[in-house]
Structures are given as C-alpha cells and as structure tokens.
Amino acid sequence: MPDLSHFDPVDLPHASRLVNHGPTVLVTSAHGGRANVMAAAWSMPVEFTPPRIAVVIDKRTWTRELVLASGAFGLCVPGAALVDLTHAVGSCSGRAVDKIARHGIATRPGPVLGVPVIEAGCAAWLECRLIREPHTEDAYDTCFGEVVAAAADRRIFAGGHWTFRDDNAALQTIHHLGGGHFVRAGGTLRAAPL
Numbered sequence: 001m002p003d004l005s006h007f008d009p010v011d012l013p014h015a016s017r018l019v020n021h022g023p024t025v026l027v028t029s030a031h032g033g034r035a036n037v038m039a040a041a042w043s044m045p046v047e048f049t050p051p052r053i054a055v056v057i058d059k060r061t062w063t064r065e066l067v068l069a070s071g072a073f074g075l076c077v078p079g080a081a082l083v084d085l086t087h088a089v090g091s092c093s094g095r096a097v098d099k100i101a102r103h104g105i106a107t108r109p110g111p112v113l114g115v116p117v118i119e120a121g122c123a124a125w126l127e128c129r130l131i132r133e134p135h136t137e138d139a140y141d142t143c144f145g146e147v148v149a150a151a152a153d154r155r156i157f158a159g160g161h162w163t164f165r166d167d168n169a170a171l172q173t174i175h176h177l178g179g180g181h182f183v184r185a186g187g188t189l190r191a192a193p194l
C-alpha cells in the first residue's frame with residue numbers, strides 16, 4: 001500500500017509553533033485497551049528545550065484518568081473541516097460513549113509512545129509524555145507534557161512555518177470563542193520593520 005499521508009515529521013525545536021497561535025486541540029489518550037478523545041481550547045508551549053507544553057485537562061474528565069494511568073497524551077490540531085467533530089467530542093464523556101467508534105475517527109499510534117494520534121482532517125499532532133507533578137495533580141487541572149514527536153500536514157505546515165492559503169482552508173486551525181463558536185485562522189499579517 002502506498003503511504004497516502006500528507007504528514008511529515010516536525011523537528012522538535014519547531015514543535016511549539018504547532019500550538020503557539022492557540023488552536024483548539026483534540027487531546028487523545030489510551031489505557032488498558034481503550035482510547036478516548038476530548039476537545040481542549042487551553043494549551044500552550046511552556047519550555048524550549050526539551051519542548052514542553054501545558055494543557056488544561058479537567059480533573060473530572062475521563063481523559064485525565066487515562067492520561068494519568070498511561071503517562072502520555074496526544075495533542076492533535078483539527079482543521080476547520082473538523083469543527084463539528086471537535087465540538088462533539090468536547091460535549092460528552094468517553095465514560096458514557098466510545099467517541100472514537102461513534103464518530104469513526106481513524107487513529108494511528110504515535111511513533112515514540114504509541115499514543116493514538118489523528119491525521120485525517122487534522123493539520124498536525126504532537127505526542128507528549130506526561131510530566132508527573134504528584135504535589136499538584138490533585139489541585140490543578142493543568143497538565144504538563146514533554147513533546148517527544150510531532151508531525152504536520154505539509155499542505156499547511158512545512159519548514160517550521162504555517163502557511164494559510166485559500167486552497168488549504170479546510171485544514172486551517174480553529175480557535176474557540178465560547179459556546180460552540182470558533183474563528184478559523186487565516187488572514188495572516190507579516191510584521192515589517194519600523
């Protein structure tokens with residue numbers, strides 16, 4: 001079978017750029033033979049080397065339970081075509097329903113930790129090892145992860161840079177405004193020297 005994926009690995013020093021602009025992400029997780037996905041609007045890079053990111057995963061979510069049990073999670077960056085799916089997986093718990101099966105979401109194992117990551121409809125993914133914080137785990141919803149692998153769809157991210165064009169609108173990242181309203185990235189501006 002030919003590899004039809006449009007994804008290329010992203011050098012880890014460039015991985016922070018995948019979430020630097022604040023896209024809503026899909027947090028993927030798996031443990032004990034079960035996998036799950038939820039939406040998260042709150043994630044950001046926090047360290048350069050090694051690259052580390054923070055993501056808010058509510059203590060009450062099933063994702064949180066799976067992430068703590070497995071010590072790993074994925075951050076997948078959905079394109080605009082996945083806006084309905086993103087909202088749907090952020091609106092019910094995997095404890096109640098197998099969201100991956102219900103929505104027919106195709107996943108593949110990440111190359112380092114085997115965390116399920118989503119490529120179809122996504123612009124990028126990051127595979128992350130949970131940084132355990134036993135002294136704060138009970139108090140805070142924020143989780144920290146070290147990015148151990150990353151990849152992006154070359155039609156929208158290549159050479160360490162996003163390129164938003166008319167012909168890749170379906171892959172452009174989405175940013176949550178609240179209440180199921182999103183804005184799609186685009187309309188980029190290039191700062192000129194003053």
Ligand SMILES: Cc1cc2nc3c(=O)[nH]c(=O)nc-3n(C[C@H](O)[C@H](O)[C@H](O)COP(=O)(O)O)c2cc1C
Pocket residue numbers: 024036037038039040041042043056057058060061062063064086087088089090091092093094095141176
């Ligand atoms: C657009 C959107 C953004 C969200 N952002 C976050 C977030 O940043 N952190 C969080 O803990 N929950 C967030 N949620 C809520 C979770 O996705 C939601 O609680 C989900 O049902 C948890 O699923 P789980 O129990 O299967 O893990 C968001 C929901 C939506 C729709």
